[in-house]
Every structure is written in structure tokens, then in C-alpha cells.
Amino acid sequence: MNLHLVNGHGVGRAPRSGQPWEQDDYETLVELCRQAQDAETIAAALGRTAATVMDRARRMLPVDERGLPxxxxxxxxxxxxxxxxxxxxxxxxxxAxxxxxxxxxxxxxxxxxxxxxxxxxxxxxxxLLPHGGRQIRTQVMGRIERDIRLVEQLEARVGRLLVDRAVRLADEHAWLDERFESDHGYRHEAQHWYDPRPPGWDDDPVCGHGCDDARFVDLMPEHEG
Structure with missing residues (x-):
């Protein structure tokens, strides 16, 4: 009497299940595959399960075809x-x-x-420009406020800039006061005046009313009456 091992699902276990594959096994699989035998027939000849036979056949395919079902x-x-x-x-x-x-x-x-x-x-x-840009201002300052180090750096940088700006404005005002100190806004004796450039200004040099150099801007106002 032949005994067949049966697993818990009532399916008979292949006699060589779990055993290593040998060269003869592969050659048998190839020969039966050439004969167009199905997986169950080949599995019975090899003492393996049909699923194992199909998996081995897939490994014998080119690398780029092993993803086939x-x-x-x-x-x-x-x-x-x-x-x-x-x-x-x-x-x-x-x-692969x-x-x-x-x-x-x-x-x-x-x-x-x-x-x-x-x-x-x-x-x-x-x-430095406290007006406008509500959306970008909210985004930028929101990110700044998340890091106390950024807050401190901004305070230091803005403070320095404000001082520098105040000094620059003071120099420019002093320069203007020196040249426009009369009631009419300019020196009476300075009918034709010229200065290379005001402090802190990056513009071209300027000269007063009647300047012969066309490169310079005439800043002297005309007399009224």
C-alpha cells in the first residue's frame, strides 16, 4: 500500500518537496517543456509541486523576463x-x-x-521701508521670529543701518546748508558754483547756474522779477 503525506489543507505533498534541485532535474524540466507538457505533468515527473516547477522555469528565463506571471x-x-x-x-x-x-x-x-x-x-x-508688502512681511517676519538668533541678528543689522543712514543724512544736510544759506536759497556771491559731489551721493558732479559744462546739472534757481 502506498502512503501519501497530506498537509492540513488536504493536498498531497510532493515526494521531493524541499530537496535541492540537481542538474538532472533541470534537464528533465527542459525536455518536458520542449514537449509542451503542462506544469502538473512536469511536477509529477520530478516529484515536485506545480508551483515550484513554474518558479524554476521562470528562473531559466532571461533576466528582463523574470517578472512574468x-x-x-x-x-x-x-x-x-x-x-x-x-x-x-x-x-x-x-x-538582475x-x-x-x-x-x-x-x-x-x-x-x-x-x-x-x-x-x-x-x-x-x-x-527700513515700514509701509506696504503685507504678505511678504508676514512671511518673512514669521520665519524670523521662529529663531531667536535670527531676531538678534536682524536687530543688530537694522540698528547699524539706521545709524549709518542718520549719519549720511546729516552729512548731506550740512553740505546743502553750506551752499544754500541765504534767504533766496543760495549764496548771493556764488553766481557760478561747483562742487565735485556731495558726501554720500553717487551722482555726477554738479555746478550752478550758467555752468558751461553740459555734463553737469544746473541746480541754481532763476531769480524772480
Whole structure:
């Protein structure tokens, strides 16, 4: 009497299930595959399960075809075996190329994408121009306030800028007062005056009324009456 092992699902266990595959097993699989035998027939001849036979057949395919569904492996292998030069043994030892390494680059845009120095530069401008730009002001200052170090840096930079601006304005006012000190807004004796450039100004040199040099701007007002 022959005894067949049965698992908990009532399916008979293949007699060679779990045993290593040998060269003869592969050659038998190839021969039966050439004969267009189905998975169950080949499995019975090898003492294996049909699922195992289909998995082995899939491993004998070219690397780029091993993603085929299991039940298509035998049919595809039979197609390759029609070519007498198909080397199924060599195909088995070839491994799939490594998966490409994905390098994700995250890029922040808008205010959140600004570097610290850029953020502080924008914040300085907003501090010196206290009107307008509500949306950008809210975004920039909101980010500044999240980091006490940025708050301190901004305070230091804006404070310095305000002092520098005050000094520059004072120098410019002194220069103007020196040249426009009469009731009419300019010196009576200075009918034709010239100064290379006011302190802190980047404009071209200027000269007074009647200046012969066309490059210079005539700043002297005309007499009334």
C-alpha cells in the first residue's frame, strides 16, 4: 500500500518537496517543456509541486523576463527553447542589475527657500521701508521670529543701518546748508558754483547756474522779477 503525506489543507505533498534541485532535474524540466507538457505533468515527473516547477522555469528565463506571471513562465521558456542556441543554464546564473539608487532633492520655494543671509537682507529692507508688502512681511517676519538668533541678528543689522543712514543724512544736510544759506536759497556771491559731489551721493558732479559744462546739472534757481 502506498502512503501519501497530506498537509492540513488536504493536498498531497510532493515526494521531493524541499530537496535541492540537481542538474538532472533541470534537464528533465527542459525536455518536458520542449514537449509542451503542462506544469502538473512536469511536477509529477520530478516529484515536485506545480508551483515550484513554474518558479524554476521562470528562473531559466532571461533576466528582463523574470517578472512574468508564474503561470506564463513555462510557455515563455518553451518559446526560448525552440532556439537551439538558447543557453538556459547560463541564463540562470545571471542576476538582475541592482535597482537604481534614487536621490531625492527637496527644494523649498518662496520665503522658506531663502538662505539665512538672503532672509536677513529681505528683513532689513522691510524694516527700513515700514509701509506696504503685507504678505511678504508676514512671511518673512514669521520665519524670523521662529529663531531667536535670527531676531538678534536682524536687530543688530537694522540698528547699524539706521545709524549709518542718520549719519549720511546729516552729512548731506550740512553740505546743502553750506551752499544754500541765504534767504533766496543760495549764496548771493556764488553766481557760478561747483562742487565735485556731495558726501554720500553717487551722482555726477554738479555746478550752478550758467555752468558751461553740459555734463553737469544746473541746480541754481532763476531769480524772480
Amino acid at each position: 508564474r503561470d506564463r513562465a513555462l510557455h515563455r521558456l518553451a518559446e526560448h527553447l525552440r532556439d537551439p542556441d538558447y543557453d538556459w543554464d547560463a541564463a540562470m546564473v545571471r542576476s 542589475p541592482p535597482a537604481p539608487v534614487e536621490h531625492r532633492v527637496y527644494r523649498r520655494e518662496g520665503v522658506e527657500g531663502l538662505r539665512t543671509d538672503e532672509l536677513l537682507a529681505v528683513a532689513e529692507l522691510l524694516a
